[in-house]
Amino acid sequence: MRRLLLACVFFASGFAEAQYPERPVTVLIGFPPGGMPDIIMRGISEGMKERFPKGILVVAKPGLGGAIAVSEMQRAAPDG
Secondary structure (H helix, E strand, O other), X not given: OHHHHHHHHHHHHHHHOOOOOOOOEEEEEOOOOOOHHHHHHHHHHHHXXXXXXXXXXXXXXXXXXHHXXXXXXXXXXXXX
16 A cells, blocks of 8 residues: 555656756856867757757856866756
């Protein structure tokens, strides 16, 4: 009986969730725009449109060997 109740709770909780993600996903690249990492990530983001219907934003933050992109990522607000 407990297993049945537990299974019902898991199935019912799936319907109450919001669609993830609720806004576009931002990907930071620590290299200049137009470089190979930027080109590759933009190609990957095009292929991921079905999985992320809100879109994927590719943002280039070059400098200090990627440290600027990492520091911006650390300061970003956590969104779950």
